[in-house]
Amino acid sequence: MSAEHVLIIDDSVESRRWIIDSVIRPAGYNVIEADNVVSARAILATVKPHVVILAAEIGPEGGLPLLAMREATLPVIVTTTHRSLDEVSAALSAGAFDVLIRPFEPERLASSIARALKISRAVNERDTLREQTEHQVQEFNAIYTVGKLMTGMLDVERILTLVVTAAANLTHAEEGTLMLVDPASGELYLRASHNMADATTRNLRVQVSDSLIGRVLQSRRPIMMSGSDLHKVQTWFLVRSILCVPLIAGNRVTGVLSVHNRISGHGFTEHDVHLLSTLADYAAIAIETARLYSQADRERTQLDTILRGIQDVVIVTDPNMRILLVNNAACETFNLSRKVIGQPLAEVMQVQAVRDLFDPDKLQSRAWRAEIVLPDGRTLQGQISMLHGVGYGAVMHDISRLKELDRIKSEFVSIVSHDLRTPLTTIRGFVNLLSRVGPLNPQQTEFVNRVERSMSDIVELIADLLDIGKIEAGLDWQMETVELHSLVAKTVERVRPNAEALKHTLITDITECALVQGNARRLEQVVTNLLGNAIKYTPEGGKIEVALKEDGDFLVLQVRDNGIGISIEDQHRIFDKFYRVESEAMQNIGGSGLGLSIVKAITEKHQGRVWVESELGKGSTFTMLLPRQAVSQSSPADSGSLIMTPENSE
Ligand code: ADP
Numbered sequence: 001m002s003a004e005h006v007l008i009i010d011d012s013v014e015s016r017r018w019i020i021d022s023v024i025r026p027a028g029y030n031v032i033e034a035d036n037v038v039s040a041r042a043i044l045a046t047v048k049p050h051v052v053i054l055a056a057e058i059g060p061e062g063g064l065p066l067l068a069m070r071e072a073t074l075p076v077i078v079t080t081t082h083r084s085l086d087e088v089s090a091a092l093s094a095g096a097f098d099v100l101i102r103p104f105e106p107e108r109l110a111s112s113i114a115r116a117l118k119i120s121r122a123v124n125e126r127d128t129l130r131e132q133t134e135h136q137v138q139e140f141n142a143i144y145t146v147g148k149l150m151t152g153m154l155d156v157e158r159i160l161t162l163v164v165t166a167a168a169n170l171t172h173a174e175e176g177t178l179m180l181v182d183p184a185s186g187e188l189y190l191r192a193s194h195n196m197a198d199a200t201t202r203n204l205r206v207q208v209s210d211s212l213i214g215r216v217l218q219s220r221r222p223i224m225m226s227g228s229d230l231h232k233v234q235t236w237f238l239v240r241s242i243l244c245v246p247l248i249a250g251n252r253v254t255g256v257l258s259v260h261n262r263i264s265g266h267g268f269t270e271h272d273v274h275l276l277s278t279l280a281d282y283a284a285i286a287i288e289t290a291r292l293y294s295q296a297d298r299e300r301t302q303l304d305t306i307l308r309g310i311q312d313v314v315i316v317t318d319p320n321m322r323i324l325l326v327n328n329a330a331c332e333t334f335n336l337s338r339k340v341i342g343q344p345l346a347e348v349m350q351v352q353a354v355r356d357l358f359d360p361d362k363l364q365s366r367a368w369r370a371e372i373v374l375p376d377g378r379t380l381q382g383q384i385s386m387l388h389g390v391g392y393g394a395v396m397h398d399i400s401r402l403k404e405l406d407r408i409k410s411e412f413v414s415i416v417s418h419d420l421r422t423p424l425t426t427i428r429g430f431v432n433l434l435s436r437v438g439p440l441n442p443q444q445t446e447f448v449n450r451v452e453r454s455m456s457d458i459v460e461l462i463a464d465l466l467d468i469g470k471i472e473a474g475l476d477w478q479m480e481t482v483e484l485h486s487l488v489a490k491t492v493e494r495v496r497p498n499a500e501a502l503k504h505t506l507i508t509d510i511t512e513c514a515l516v517q518g519n520a521r522r523l524e525q526v527v528t529n530l531l532g533n534a535i536k537y538t539p540e541g542g543k544i545e546v547a548l549k550e551d552g553d554f555l556v557l558q559v560r561d562n563g564i565g566i567s568i569e570d571q572h573r574i575f576d577k578f579y580r581v582e583s584e585a586m587q588n589i590g591g592s593g594l595g596l597s598i599v600k601a602i603t604e605k606h607q608g609r610v611w612v613e614s615e616l617g618k619g620s621t622f623t624m625l626l627p628r629q630a631v632s633q634s635s636p637a638d639s640g641s642l643i644m645t646p647e648n649s650e
Helices: 013-027 037-046 065-069 085-093 106-152 156-170 198-202 212-219 270-309 328-334 352-357 400-434 442-473 484-501 520-536 595-605
Strands: 005-009 030-034 051-055 076-080 098-101 175-181 188-194 223-225 231-234 237-239 241-249 252-261 313-317 323-326 367-373 379-387 391-398 480-482 505-510 516-518 543-551 554-561 609-615 619-627 641-646
Touching: 005 013, 005 037, 013 030, 013 106, 030 037, 037 065, 051 106, 065 076, 076 085, 076 106, 085 098, 098 106, 106 156, 106 270, 156 175, 156 188, 156 252, 156 270, 188 212, 188 252, 212 223, 212 241, 212 252, 241 270, 252 270, 313 328, 313 379, 352 367, 352 379, 352 391, 400 442, 442 595, 480 520, 484 505, 484 520, 484 543, 484 554, 516 520, 516 619, 520 543, 520 554, 520 595, 520 619, 595 609, 595 619
Parallel strands: 005 030, 005 051, 051 076, 076 098, 505 543
Antiparallel strands: 175 188, 175 252, 223 241, 231 237, 241 252, 313 323, 313 391, 367 379, 367 641, 379 391, 480 516, 543 554, 554 619, 609 619
16 A cells, blocks of 8 residues: 655644654655645645644644644644643544644654544545445446336337437446448448537448447457547547447347547546446347337238238137227128227127127137128128137138029029929839839849839939928928927937848937927938938947937037048038048948038028037047027028038038
8 A cells, every 4th residue: 555645734843853753754654744824725725645733833823723624534633732621622623633732752643643544544445435336326327227218118219319328428438329230231320329419420330341340340349449549430530538339139249339538538447348238238129129119010010901901801809809900891891990999899799690700608619610691691701710819810701602603503403303303203103113014034123123223312312402402492491399309219219220220239318308499300300311321331230329418508419320430631521512431431332422411501500510520440429519499590680690610510
């Protein structure tokens, strides 16, 4: 530690000499002397001694008034020739550290100086620590404030200016700049600055290859320069000291944050590097956030344009069925305005069928398809899906034209079938008569039998064709109260001989259920077709189970077999008209491919649903769900109607 300074204020040369020779020098202190009050004042104003030895009887007014002008922490030892207690206490109350009455032993003064210095050192240390702490708190506050402001700001311009200002203030620099890389030219351009003249900043662009700031970009490390030389940022931009740190986002360097001094040569410290690096991180985060925000904004605008433009109706809700999005087509079709955003769908949607589509109770699966018949006669094919983290989204496509084509085709098939039926009945009659009008040889008998079998297939096909036409058109559709359990039991008994002929075991588990509103003849047809298929598509000696039970608002009919089974791909198509699986197991089994489409059409007319679960080679289970209060679907309701089916039954 360098020697402490002791200031002796005394007008007696002898006294000063004695103090210096016997106390100051032996202890190795530096000495400053003042022989009058005026020069003492001047010294105190410029130099900071560690201890003062003051003669009380100096000058006409004495030395004690000097005590008032010293710094409170500076210890002053007063020497006096007065022996009165009043004098001593006057000096102590004026702030003297100690009072020595002359003559005194040199050891007395030496010990007083040593004590004073000890206290003065402790006070100095405390003050330095406090200063450091205060400085750190200030820095912390400044950085914390920048961080806090940043989280609430989306205006990247303001954030970056804030960062540069904080950087300059914290490092006590005259100026600050934040330069970013222009991806197009590869140059650095000025994005924000502090205390730079407009003329300087306007066109500030620097080449990466041959500039100081560019070097930071290339090396990805801070650069710190100071000293008496001028450093060149650009030809016209010279600084005396500069500190630059890179802005790093992910693994890319996107820019450089710099602070510099052009007038003073005040240099920067390692601590400043840390401060600036922290602020550079903030700036990098702000820029990245702004980039992501504008990207998200661009994508949102794009999506919005697409949604607005497409012809299909799109409606998205949150999990509580409050509307999040409606596109133009949705607004036009359902007469909605954008004001419906945020409102419950059930309250703003006039069309009951769409309300049903979004009914949470009915949404048991992740995706549903439905046909929505609008009051104006148009039919929409709607599909609602669960959107993870959003809610539900429905897309509705206008299939009116397809429906019309389907209707024309069905009508055509119906007319042709009808017209074929009469001549076919005649042919069948005459074929039956052949054996009666004369003896047939064995070969002729075989041929006649074959003709009869084919005739039966054709007649069955025509009956099915006419049936499906009638069901779809809603003809012969009288609804009555039906006891489904009796109907199922009766049908099972009717087909039992067919099952027994193939040595199948036919098991039933039919519980008594509530009455339903339905068409008994058609419901019997459903059971017949499902059972007929189970018998047909199960190899001899199989097991067929028929179960009926009530489950909540539904009656559940299940027909299970352990037959040939259906592949996943075919499960999607077997309810289509005329679709028959092509496989080896199917080769000798006859059919029109219409049975299940009749089942589906009848079920839907009862507002029910039907689907299959099956495994190839293991068997199939067909399930029909019928609402207890089923009503006819023969004509579209005024508010639109809905036919809902689970995805895999389509
Ligand atoms: P089909 O007159 O051919 O029986 P369906 O419409 O009743 O017509 O059935 C369509 C197709 O679905 C059948 O051709 C058959 O391939 C398949 N299928 C229907 N029921 C079963 C079943 N229980 N087991 C295996 N395949 C079946």
